[in-house]
Amino acid sequence: MSGILLQIDGRQVEAEEGMTLLEAARKEGIHIPTLCHHDKLEPYGACRICIVEVEDSGRTKLVVSCVYPVEEGLIVRTRSEKIDRIRKMILELLLAHAPDAFGLQDLAREYGADRNRFEKEASFCIHCGLCVRYCAEVKKKHAVGFVDRGIRREICFVPEVAAKECWDCKECFPLCPTEALQAAFVLVEAFTGEKT
Amino acid sequence: MDTEKIDRIIGKHDSEASSLIQVLLEIQSEYHWLPKEALERVSERLQVPLARIMHIATFYKAFSLVPKGRHEIHICMGTACHVRGAPRVLDAVQDLIGIKPGETDLDLKFSLETVNCLGCCALGPVVEIDGKTHGKMSPSDTAEVLKNYD
Structure with missing residues (x-):
């Protein structure tokens, strides 16, 4: 079984067929920031913060490393002026939704993102889908899901399922990068009451 | 149920x-x-x-989680319909059945929605009721058409 050879930040990296760029980089100890990635879950590609520059037969393109499969001979750059600029922009947009999220603030400091650049529209949710996917893929309970679409999309617990399953689980809480989930949960709590 | x-x-x-x-x-x-x-x-x-x-x-907009009326009125607010007087048609309908876009009247007779384009701009202003297209509508035409539904 021969591996796939590619170059990440100037280092030769050997990866296996079917791996993503993010996995290959992590294996080599190269850090790529992520918000919506979780080892136990399928790649989702929602937050775009793990964007990298890929050079393939002379052309460069921007791809999201958590969903991009490794290819032979790729040249990948995980930091460049362009990428830093894009990550800064993504962070500033996310900060408009969750200005006080700790995870975002650490990244914001690193990339020099200004939390006040865009008008705040604090929904406290950055739609990373970690809670939704964790509940569906790992716990297989589907107690929380997305509702509506576009700018109105938000997470929502299904009260009937949540009342039965969530009290003894709450494993999705620590996953949330912004603590939006707790707020949503409290909301459902208000609807369903102490029924368990 | x-x-x-x-x-x-x-x-x-x-x-x-x-x-x-x-x-x-x-x-x-x-x-x-x-x-x-x-x-x-x-x-x-x-x-x-x-x-x-x-x-x-x-x-999907086709689904509703609250009861809708027996007849669904869609009033086109696209550019062509707009310049041909769709806002006046909408006002007339609102006055006639007493509900705003997105609402349903109390006896579940009509639901009113505005849409962005129905795709037949030459017929503007267009009003679609239960899937039937009524073209070149004026406020008074609309009143006539709505009488046929109960």
Whole structure:
């Protein structure tokens, strides 16, 4: 079984067929920031913060490393002026939704993102889908899901399922990068009451 | 709520999870909305989690989670209809049936929606009622047309 050879930040990296760029980089100890990635879950590609520059037969393109499969001979750059600029922009947009999220603030400091650049529209949710996917893929309970679409999309617990399953689980809480989930949960709590 | 009716609709699609949207559409056209009991039944029979059904039911505009009227009025607010006087038509309809876009009247007779383009701009202003297109509408024409529905 021969591996796939590619170059990440100037280092030769050997990866296996079917791996993503993010996995290959992590294996080599190269850090790529992520918000919506979780080892136990399928790649989702929602937050775009793990964007990298890929050079393939002379052309460069921007791809999201958590969903991009490794290819032979790729040249990948995980930091460049362009990428830093894009990550800064993504962070500033996310900060408009969750200005006080700790995870975002650490990244914001690193990339020099200004939390006040865009008008705040604090929904406290950055739609990373970690809670939704964790509940569906790992716990297989589907107690929380997305509702509506576009700018109105938000997470929502299904009260009937949540009342039965969530009290003894709450494993999705620590996953949330912004603590939006707790707020949503409290909301459902208000609807369903102490029924368990 | 008639569980048998729901079951019949689900049965028509061989209880396939992939037919979820078709099933929801049929329930929607039968009841003019998606009652919660129906969604729970669908979830159970098609083995689709309720969270996923809620995601789909809230995503598409064709579905409604609140009761809709027997007749659905869509008033086109696209550019062509707009310049040809759609806002006046909308005002007339609002005055006649007493509801705003997005609302349903109390006796569940009409639901009113505005749409962005119905695709037949040459007929503007266009009003669509229960899928039937009425073109070149004026406020007084609209009043005439609405009399035919009860």
